Amino acid sequence: MLFAALVGLVSLISRPSFAEAPPSIDPAAQHLPHTDGADLMVRPSNVGPLERLSRLRAARRACDGPCVTPFGSRLGVSGGVEARSNCVSTCLRLDFSYVDPESGEIRVGKTSPDPQRLEYAGVTYQCVEYARRWWIRNLGLTFGDVPTAADIFGLEEGLKLPGRTPVPLGRSLNGAAKRAPRRGDLVIYAPDPGDDEWRFGHVAVVVDVDLDQGWVALAEENYDNRPWRDPTAYARRIRLFTVGGRFTLMDVQPGAIRNPEGGRIAGWVYPLTTR
Numbered sequence: 001m002l003f004a005a006l007v008g009l010v011s012l013i014s015r016p017s018f019a020e021a022p023p024s025i026d027p028a029a030q031h032l033p034h035t036d037g038a039d040l041m042v043r044p045s046n047v048g049p050l051e052r053l054s055r056l057r058a059a060r061r062a063c064d065g066p067c068v069t070p071f072g073s074r075l076g077v078s079g080g081v082e083a084r085s086n087c088v089s090t091c092l093r094l095d096f097s098y099v100d101p102e103s104g105e106i107r108v109g110k111t112s113p114d115p116q117r118l119e120y121a122g123v124t125y126q127c128v129e130y131a132r133r134w135w136i137r138n139l140g141l142t143f144g145d146v147p148t149a150a151d152i153f154g155l156e157e158g159l160k161l162p163g164r165t166p167v168p169l170g171r172s173l174n175g176a177a178k179r180a181p182r183r184g185d186l187v188i189y190a191p192d193p194g195d196d197e198w199r200f201g202h203v204a205v206v207v208d209v210d211l212d213q214g215w216v217a218l219a220e221e222n223y224d225n226r227p228w229r230d231p232t233a234y235a236r237r238i239r240l241f242t243v244g245g246r247f248t249l250m251d252v253q254p255g256a257i258r259n260p261e262g263g264r265i266a267g268w269v270y271p272l273t274t275r
Contacts, residue, residue: 059092067091068225072125076228076235078207078219079138080104083235086125086222089197097121097129101161104137119161127203128152130221131186134205139184141167141271150201153188153266167271174267175248181206181216181240185270187249189263198263206268207234214240215254224261 047055063071067087075083081104098107098118112118119136122129128149135141135158143158157166171188172179181187189202204220217234228235239256241248251262 063087063091063093076231081134081137083130083221084125085225089222095124097124099133099136101136125221127220127222131203131205148200149203150191152203152269158271167273169269170272171269172267174265177247180247181209181268185268187268188266190266202263216240
C-alpha cells in the first residue's frame, strides 16, 4: 500500500501541465526548422509509474541536503503569512499544511487534525502551499487541488470561505495583458520539462506594485529558499514593463539585465468578483 500511495502522489505532482506557445505567436512557428526556443513550446511527454517513483525518491533524497537554509526556518512574512524554507527547491516531504482561516494557525501532518475548522493548504513549504495560505488569510479565498504550480493558470474558479462558494478567476497573459498585476494576484511561472528546478513551474503572490518605477514585489516559498530581501514585507522584486499599453513581467530584479537561475512567467491569476 505504501508503494501504491507513493505512486499515486507522485503521479499527481508529476502530471504534465501547459507549455504551449503564447497566443501572440503563430503556433505553427514552433514546428518550423531553425526556430530558436521551440523546445519550450512542446508539451512534456508522459512518464511511467516507475519513472514517477524514481523522481519522488530523488525529491525525498534532496531533503537530506545540503540545504540553502535549514528546512522549516523562517524566511519572511507578508500579510501576516509566514514563509519557511523547503531546504532546496527540489526537496519534497510528504507532509501537508492545514490552516485556520480565522487565526492563521498552521498544523502539519499526513491528514487534517480538524477537518471542520482547518483548510487544506498544500504540501508543506512548497510554493502552492504559501499561495493558498496567503489567499486564505488575506482574501478569504482558496482554490482547488492542482497537479503543479503551473496548472493554477488554468483554474477557472476559486472558493470563497466559509462555505466554499465558487468565485470566477481571471488571468492575464504575460506580454499581452492590458491589466497590470495587483496586490493579491498570483504570478504563475511556466514549466520547463528539461529543468528539474522548473519542471512544475512556480507561483508567487504579488504584495506590492510600482508602475512608475516598473517593479512588482513578491511573497513566496521555495523559489530560492533564501531569506527574503525584506523579511517583513516581500521576498524579492522583479521588473515590470509597459509597452503599447500591455504589461510584461520579467524574472529579473530591478537594475539587473539577467537572471541565470530565473524562470519564464506565463501570467497572473486573480479573483474577478473582489476587485
